[in-house]
């Protein structure tokens with residue numbers, strides 16, 4: 001589902017964020033990326049999903065070489081197939097919680113959008129916040145809306161950057177159990193997390209340190 | 223250091239975020255506020271520090287009744303005495319990491335501002351990011367800058383809202399150990415956290431649920 005081949009990333013101000021990354025995520029995997037703060041997880045996930053471009057190397061997304069695709073082509077290619085949960089959420093501030101979920105799904109022509117949204121929001125314990133706008137939500141509630149917005153699309157690949165940082169362990173495990181059951185139904189997951197306690201959910205764990213990948217251990221718990 | 227007396231909070235759209243809160247934090251305590259996402263932790267901390275106002279009840283901050291103080295009076299009263307680490311950081315986007323720490327300290331007339339900043343940033347492992355602006359930092363790096371900005375002020379009271387959500391456990395423990403050593407030197411701490419593993423650092427833990435306080439258990443580990 002994702003292939004990074006000798007990927008390096010140097011930001012505009014000269015910072016080397018990734019060095020010689022080789023990573024292959026097969027369809028149906030539930031891969032975890034772990035590593036200290038600043039090790040390059042967000043950078044890796046952004047490049048994997050085409051949100052950012054590598055300085056060197058190649059990127060394949062769902063078997064398509066996206067390394068040199070234009071923004072427009074990328075957006076078109078990803079639509080409905082790849083969904084993101086960003087570390088900083090990027091919710092639509094002028095839209096309600098419900099609209100944040102339904103608008104994108106409607107644009108993509110999915111069916112029964114409102115029922116789906118309500119169902120997802122109920123699971124995420126947000127049914128009592130449907131009409132709030134993002135600035136009227138707690139930190140963890142905003143994070144859950146970001147998760148819901150990705151889930152409702154039923155993508156082929158879900159890329160999530162620290163999706164439970166503002167939630168306690170019990171809530172985090174609930175989210176990861178949902179991810180796992182969706183994974184069993186065929187959705188591929190690539191997830192960065194700081195939380196060691198969530199590692200058992202992964203089918204495979206990859207460690208980042210100073211922009212380099214360390215290992216490719218089979219996850220515990222499958 | 224903080225007294226909340228029968229504090230309730232109803233937001234503009236009618237949401238009851240806090241109900242009848244009674245809380246007293248004495249000088250020198252290291253109090254933890256725990257509770258699920260949406261239970262009211264940020265609201266409580268904001269009201270405790272005068273960043274927001276209660277709908278009912280009274281608030282005392284460092285023995286001063288601040289319930290009806292004006293913005294200007296509050297800002298003047300808090301300066302240098304109360305420092306915040308916000309859940310959403312609120313860093314100064316046009317300033318570098320170093321400037322985010324030094325500017326406020328200079329305005330307050332503290333001495334040796336630059337050396338202090340460098341020392342704090344070294345402890346927070348940010349020495350290699352001094353000239354980055356916030357948007358050029360990882361999530362956890364931004365969080366650490368927010369922590370550094372509060373620490374450099376050497377306040378009497380430090381209020382921190384989930385200061386380690388974007389850091390792994392080891393880094394979180396390092397931050398809390400620093401907090402504890404500062405607490406032993408006299409700084410009062412009021413900290414909201416989701417991370418159960420950090421609870422042993424607190425001298426006392428208070429639980430929030432649906433806007434109400436549940437208990438006042440002495441912390442384990444002191």
Ligand SMILES: Nc1ncnc2c1ncn2[C@@H]1O[C@H](COP(=O)(O)OP(=O)(O)OP(=O)(O)O)[C@@H](O)[C@H]1O
Pocket residue numbers: 129132135136137138139140141166233234235237238239257258259260261262263264265266309
């Ligand atoms: N500006 C607002 N307007 C309306 N409701 C709000 C507003 N801010 C917060 N709320 C609601 O008040 C409740 C408490 O919010 P608060 O941010 O204090 O929770 P929290 O315990 O800090 O949650 P988290 O752990 O997710 O950060 C939430 O359910 C939230 O939806």
Ligand SMILES: Nc1ncnc2c1ncn2[C@@H]1O[C@H](COP(=O)(O)OP(=O)(O)OP(=O)(O)O)[C@@H](O)[C@H]1O
Pocket residue numbers: 011012013015016017035036037038039040041042043044087351354357358359360361362363388
């Ligand atoms: N726009 C940018 N310009 C310059 N450097 C950047 C930029 N964005 C990130 N960096 C740097 O690149 C490194 C990797 O960043 P990245 O956000 O990928 O880390 P991360 O592993 O996601 O960290 P965290 O766990 O804190 O979220 C960091 O040290 C950061 O300072």
Ligand SMILES: [Mg+2]
Pocket residue numbers: 041042043087161360361362
């Ligand atoms: Mg990150």
Ligand SMILES: [Mg+2]
Pocket residue numbers: 138139140263264265309383
């Ligand atoms: Mg909060």
